[in-house]
Amino acid sequence: MGSKILEIIKLVKKYESGFVLKIDYMHAEENKILVLIGPNGSGKSTLIRLINLLEKPDSGNIIFDGKQISGSDIDKVSIRKKISAVFQEPLLFRTSVYNNILLGLSIRRQKLSDFKDSFDFLIKKLKLQKLLNRNPRSLSGGEQQRVALARALILNPKLLLLDEPLANIDQISREELRADLFDILKNMGRSTIYVTHDRNEAMILADDIAVINEGRIEQYGSKNEVFRKPENEFVAKFVGAENLLEGKIIESSNNVCKVKIKKKKDEHLDNNLIISAISNYLPETRVMIAIRPEDIALYNIEMQNIEIRNELITDKNTFHGIITDIQDSGIFKKIEIDCGFKIISYDTPNSIERLGLFIGKKIIAGVKADSIHLFKK
Amino acid sequence: MELITEGIKKAFILIFTGDREIFEIMLLTIRVSGISVIISMILGIPAGLIAGLNNFKGKKFVISIINTGMGLPPVAAGLFVSLILWRSGPLGFLNIIYTPAAMIIAQILIASPIIAGVTLAAVQQINPKLKYQAMSLGANRWQVLWILIREAKLPTLAAIMAGFGGVISEVGAVMMVGGNIKGQTRVLTTATVQMVRMGNFDIAIALVIILLFLTFAVNLVLTLIQQKENITWAQRFWR
Structure with a gap:
């Protein structure tokens, strides 16, 4: 220092x-x-x-x-x-x-x-x-x-x-x-x-x-x-971690904990509401989950690409969701996804086209555990 | 008609032959008004700046006083100075009534509120943040004042012109406290009044021509300074 x-x-x-x-x-x-x-x-x-x-x-x-x-x-x-x-x-x-x-x-x-x-x-x-x-x-x-x-x-x-x-x-x-x-x-x-x-x-x-x-x-x-x-x-x-979710720690070991995300409304998707994050908070701690939109990767559910599937299984939290909105936001487009809770991601128009994303499309959203930040509520 | 043409002709003769009496009246006028304006600047400009640039209790009251002073009838100033300097008055012991000193005091009373008032209006037009910028650059109190005077240069010079115009054309107060004594306290304005009363129109015209010329000359110089942009004043500080 x-x-x-x-x-x-x-x-x-x-x-x-x-x-x-x-x-x-x-x-x-x-x-x-x-x-x-x-x-x-x-x-x-x-x-x-x-x-x-x-x-x-x-x-x-x-x-x-x-x-x-x-x-x-x-x-x-x-x-x-x-x-x-x-x-x-x-x-x-x-x-x-x-x-x-x-x-x-x-x-x-x-x-x-x-x-x-x-x-x-x-x-x-x-x-x-x-x-x-x-x-x-x-x-x-x-x-x-x-x-x-x-x-x-x-x-x-x-x-x-x-x-x-x-x-x-x-x-x-x-x-x-x-x-x-x-x-x-x-x-x-x-x-x-x-x-x-x-x-x-x-x-x-x-x-x-x-x-x-x-x-x-x-x-x-x-x-x-x-x-x-x-x-x-x-x-x-303020620093742009636009995705803020409430949750509770349900399991914690070796600096990795599992957090149960509080549902926003009645769940209509068969979804995973457990997220893994790197943190040493004790179980039962109520936390906020902060995810920067640029850390959320979107995958087309119908894609059969083995590599992507493996990647999703191995090191990412994945959520099934439906795209509810796509808006222009400067050079990027802002994509809102309903996974039982709302998350926001940004992507380029090109990439959105390549992935075949549109409002109403079912997709998978993935976030690495180390891109998730928890803080006490 | 002849009165006028003859008067003007004689006036020019008087001026260009260097009539001693007229010359002395002119010099006294320049001296009295010049000193008055300079002292009024010393009093009025800082007063205007301080009232305009600072926030303090009673600011509005001070500004009202200055504004009232700007409209002060010269006879009121004359009466006030007479009362103070009268032999039995509070400053009578100074024995300066009916002297140029008394005239200067009366003129200061007239000109300084004018200069303060116009300066005040001028600095209130300056972006108040410039004061903080100057302070932030490390300027001390006097440097800040100086920088802001430079910033309000155009209107401050207008203030001086207004002050000078106010005193050189003034007749009531100088008559009252100076007494229009020939060779001692007779200035261009009081002499003109005297000459017209006596029917000496040629001398009166000569006096007025000189008065107009003086006013013009002073304002010309100030205007030239005012309009000269970009004086390299930071460079003044370098050798």
């Missing part, structure tokens, strides 16, 4: 609106990207403003670079000079792009000559070379945000705060800028807190993830932990 650049301990901030941000504990590691993810209004930006000392917490501690910074006797300006932030809006000033990029350096009374290499690197990576003399007002949203990023990155901050910097940009520019930004962050090895409500972004950028909801951290952990092993229903849904 690396050293901690930031620790937040028992931080509380109350608002007149009734919203309360309450973080018991959270930390960000040096030279890693921590993604703070949560729905709109969950308190992500508030937390960023607190870390940036733009707002005062009601109680609790923020420890930055080994020093407590949340007290009232702290020289806020000198702390802010070690941090830089980019917000959802580019917030550029009424001067040229060049001057905007250098504004932070001039505020901090740094010499441009000391930052020449980093300036050249950033304007090249952020594709700003041809825009330096332009007025920011004449730039597109994506270009403006590139300027804001250059302005923050050139300061070589100990901690970089990025508060949904890509949220207001059209999709094509967003993907391009995300790739450029990711490249820069990895290249420069910056300690970064990145705020987003977009789980794809979190998936691409994060080393660690904190899921925040209604002012509280729901789960904190490495990217894989959070995505593969959500600890509660909110996190599971």
